[in-house]
């Protein structure tokens with residue numbers, strides 16, 4: 001029998017991506033919690049041997065080790081047939097999320113150089129709103145980003161929308177992004193997300 005182990009940090013949006021996919025695929029897995037910076041011995045040793053900085057998620061399937069949340073999800077989703085054009089479109093969304101949206105969320109959350117400043121935050125919020133507008137405009141046309149069903153692309157981005165929703169007790173005003181909210185809630189408000197994917201394990 002194939003054995004799955006996920007090195008995980010509960011609130012990490014990258015880990016949430018993978019836990020959503022594992023749930024949707026019905027995969028049973030063991031969780032190893034990684035309190036960031038106090039890595040488990042396995043994690044420290046694996047990173048040292050592979051000359052990689054320790055980061056979660058890491059998914060181990062028997063003896064094979066997978067890193068990078070979106071790559072893990074594509075691999076878990078391999079029963080779906082995607083054309084090369086689909087993959088190109090998916091990777092565009094992945095890099096928009098990880099290289100454009102995520103850094104802006106970090107600025108909005110923590111400030112430049114982790115120095116939060118109320119005045120500067122207004123500028124960070126404005127920029128974040130401009131980015132979310134792109135998502136809102138796409139979701140005006142369709143229920144999900146790529147197909148008429150939840151795909152790896154939605155699963156990649158929804159955990160980051162959740163992060164914005166939870167920053168400073170939900171102060172971010174989503175009134176002008178109704179499509180983003182209802183799209184994200186097709187995952188975030190489900191029982192399976194709240195009780196299985198976000199289950200507290202320790």
Ligand SMILES: N[C@@H](CCC(=O)N[C@@H](CS)C(=O)NCC(=O)O)C(=O)O
Pocket residue numbers: 009012013014036053054055056057067068069070
């Ligand atoms: N590109 C990676 C990013 C993973 C990542 O940055 N994880 C964070 C947790 S949210 C982490 O492990 N940070 C520890 C560190 O960077 O030292 C992925 O998609 O899996």
